[in-house]
Amino acid sequence: MKMRIAALVVPWIGLGLISSAIADEPSPAYLSLGYGHHEQDDRFFGDDRFETGELIGKLGGRVNNWFGVEMRAGTTINKNEDDLRGLPGVKGEYAIEYFYGLYAKLGWANRTAFTPYLLGGYTEGKEKLDTDLGEEDQKFYDSSYGAGVDMDVNERVGLNVEYMFYYDKGNVTLKGPAASVYWKF
Structure with missing residues (x-):
């Protein structure tokens, strides 16, 4: 699956870079690093x-002023630790080992520093529950969507806030706000 995602992402990002070179504009590519505070159904x-x-x-x-593509990857740095349900005195620690995805981004181009957008795509990942009794892990995947706003601080650097729904199957969801800093290159 990783190879399929890479096979889709590389041409899309390449298309954006080529179109900016043809149009003689600054490159539309960016890197971003941020923190997401995600909530899950317990x-x-x-x-x-x-x-x-x-x-x-x-x-x-x-690709143009309205449409873009994005891939992202993440891992848990702030785990949840508590007693397990139905097992008094048995501690558990939950974390998302990794997640990654590919998304299409529809933005509202305007003359301000703020660019609101909608985002939709596909996410895969692996979650892990580490307990006193052993370790359990499980993979997850789902279509994902969200909304946010980019704010350019200057020509190269900006801030971003968004709310994403990464996973929503059955009675389990992974969703929440995130903030990041991006650099255009």
Whole structure:
């Protein structure tokens, strides 16, 4: 699956770079690093929900002023630890080992420093529950969507805030806000 995603992303980002060279504009490609504060439906600890914090890296490019593509990857840096449901005294620690995805980005081009956008695509990942009794991991995948706004600080650097729904199957969701810094190159 990783090869399929790479086979889709590289040509899209390349198309954005080529179109900017032809149009004699600055490159529309960007790198981003941020933090997501994600909430999940609890199926391990006995509460309704729990939260984790993920480090998220993004690589993207614009094809034109309205449309772009983005790939991102992340991992948990702020794990959730608590007693397991139905097992008093048994501790568990939950983390997303990794997630990655490919997304199409539809932005509203305007004359301000703020660019609101909608994002949709596909995410895969692997979650892990580490307990006193052993370790359990499981892969997940789903279509993903979200909305956010980019704010250019200057010609090369900007800030981003968004709200993403990465995973929503059955009674399990992974969603939440994120903030990042991006650099255009």
